[in-house]
Amino acid sequence: MTSDRIWLSSYPQGVPADIDPDLYSSLVDLMQASFKQFGERTAFSFMGHNLSYAELDTQSLAMAAYLQSLGLVKGDRVAIMMPNVPQYPMAVAAILRAGLVVVNVNPLYTPRELEHQLKDSGSKAIFIIENFAATLDACVAQTAVEHVVLCAMGDRLGPLKGTLVNYVVRNVKKMVPAFQLPQAVRFNTALARGRSAAFTPVGMGPDDIAVLQYTGGTTGVSKGAVLLHRNVVANVLQSEAWNSPVMKRVPANEQPTSVCALPLYHIFAFTVNMMLSLRTGGKTILIPNPRDIPAVLKELSKHTFHSFPAVNTLFNGLANHPDFHTVNWRNLKVSVGGGMAVTPAVAQLWLEKTGCPICEGYGLSETSPSASCNPTTSTAFSGTIGVPIPSTWMKLVDDEGQDVTTPGLAGEIAIKGPQVMAGYWQRPDETARVMTPDGYFKSGDVGTVDERGFFKIVDRKKDMILVSGFNVYPNEVEEVVSSCPGVLECAAVGVPDDKTGEAVKLVIVKKDPALTEAQVHEYCRANMTGYKQPRVIEFRTELPKTPVGKILRRELRDQK
Numbered sequence: 001m002t003s004d005r006i007w008l009s010s011y012p013q014g015v016p017a018d019i020d021p022d023l024y025s026s027l028v029d030l031m032q033a034s035f036k037q038f039g040e041r042t043a044f045s046f047m048g049h050n051l052s053y054a055e056l057d058t059q060s061l062a063m064a065a066y067l068q069s070l071g072l073v074k075g076d077r078v079a080i081m082m083p084n085v086p087q088y089p090m091a092v093a094a095i096l097r098a099g100l101v102v103v104n105v106n107p108l109y110t111p112r113e114l115e116h117q118l119k120d121s122g123s124k125a126i127f128i129i130e131n132f133a134a135t136l137d138a139c140v141a142q143t144a145v146e147h148v149v150l151c152a153m154g155d156r157l158g159p160l161k162g163t164l165v166n167y168v169v170r171n172v173k174k175m176v177p178a179f180q181l182p183q184a185v186r187f188n189t190a191l192a193r194g195r196s197a198a199f200t201p202v203g204m205g206p207d208d209i210a211v212l213q214y215t216g217g218t219t220g221v222s223k224g225a226v227l228l229h230r231n232v233v234a235n236v237l238q239s240e241a242w243n244s245p246v247m248k249r250v251p252a253n254e255q256p257t258s259v260c261a262l263p264l265y266h267i268f269a270f271t272v273n274m275m276l277s278l279r280t281g282g283k284t285i286l287i288p289n290p291r292d293i294p295a296v297l298k299e300l301s302k303h304t305f306h307s308f309p310a311v312n313t314l315f316n317g318l319a320n321h322p323d324f325h326t327v328n329w330r331n332l333k334v335s336v337g338g339g340m341a342v343t344p345a346v347a348q349l350w351l352e353k354t355g356c357p358i359c360e361g362y363g364l365s366e367t368s369p370s371a372s373c374n375p376t377t378s379t380a381f382s383g384t385i386g387v388p389i390p391s392t393w394m395k396l397v398d399d400e401g402q403d404v405t406t407p408g409l410a411g412e413i414a415i416k417g418p419q420v421m422a423g424y425w426q427r428p429d430e431t432a433r434v435m436t437p438d439g440y441f442k443s444g445d446v447g448t449v450d451e452r453g454f455f456k457i458v459d460r461k462k463d464m465i466l467v468s469g470f471n472v473y474p475n476e477v478e479e480v481v482s483s484c485p486g487v488l489e490c491a492a493v494g495v496p497d498d499k500t501g502e503a504v505k506l507v508i509v510k511k512d513p514a515l516t517e518a519q520v521h522e523y524c525r526a527n528m529t530g531y532k533q534p535r536v537i538e539f540r541t542e543l544p545k546t547p548v549g550k551i552l553r554r555e556l557r558d559q560k
Contacts, residue, residue, distance in 0.1 A: 028057075040052060047157060103118075125149070168540065212225070256277070257304060267368065361374065365421075416440045459474055474493065508538070
């Protein structure tokens, strides 16, 4: 069925209207096919150490046997709380092969947040890096977690380098606070035990749960999006098809290589970095701390790479760093922007410095995540979130749930496709609230669509500012102000106002220390109508962000 998908005419040549979500019965099936086909290739590169597909196969199988030896059975949940280290993909492969469910956890969670997620998911085991073990120690007694696999930065770097790295992390940088977890088993010990344990293959199908992906909680309590094997497999194949026009340009003698600077617990990196790379026989460069821009650039200077998924703040931070030129960006075929709006100023700078335009996409935890994207063959930044990717339908609905059919009129973006979640974990009421009778997921994002099928976000419903009855969308304000000379980044939020109900408050991080409030007001007057202009301007040294780099508008709103 293609007749009602106006966007198909905007697809680059060679991109299919649909993918076959049944190509693999599960993520296990997908991974095992790649282990067999690409055994000698490097799957992951970390701090100068390579992990091959064959090693990932044997080590994840041993770890799967270990998990089964603990008495864990099909469907049990296992949490992973680590940065981008090789143990992450090994744990994911082991959990899935053992018939279990991956629960991705943000390693920077507080004990309260961690306790909520472990209790809500009913996780019985956790893989955790020792740097954050104190957080688990503070709440584990209130959860169902019985088994702890304790990882360290240097675990998989060989005896000499691994010991040195662990010594520096623990004793020099003092990054491991004291903790008491007597039940914990070290990762390498668990691996050794698994090698001598029996592994029983578990029949996994497309409708089995693969991942509980918790939403960031920006709209209330953090909820677990139930992603089936079918959902993630479909999104991997959709992403592969979408990237194929430019990834075909990678020379035959070069292994397709992607940079994984986004944390793997985030569904964008989980699917579009790790799982997509495994499917295509690619190499993934693991970046453990994307906030350390000099370290990121130093690592990238050692590699040839072709794909770089990132968020606007990371593209911005890298492009503005004096060491940017030390990296060879000439092999870059696709820069995918997601997670938050890409601003025109950052897109322009990135294109100037790399020659590779940022191809902005859109998705959510609930859609595994990719739903739409700009064509990877684009040569200019469109300012839109592109068109729905293969096998995906998108439309706009109003507050009554009716379709918005007038071009240019805003409505809530609704998405249907094989990548859409099965629902929220143990929250049928919440699931019913976001799913339409005809199977669309309501995103909570307000958007418009043009006559070619290109969608544009105007904002999250919740972030909208109401000034004297007029809707002000923070994205628009931020887009304008981020192009103002002297502005590095900014965020717009609504604040109470006696006269207008709400007013726009603008928080700015300066690029030029000499920038004044008056200059910003003048720029806004020249570029925005009266009610959209900020009433309050505040300068700060940094903006509050999630570990992925999304600006936390809620935090700015809550701060008086």
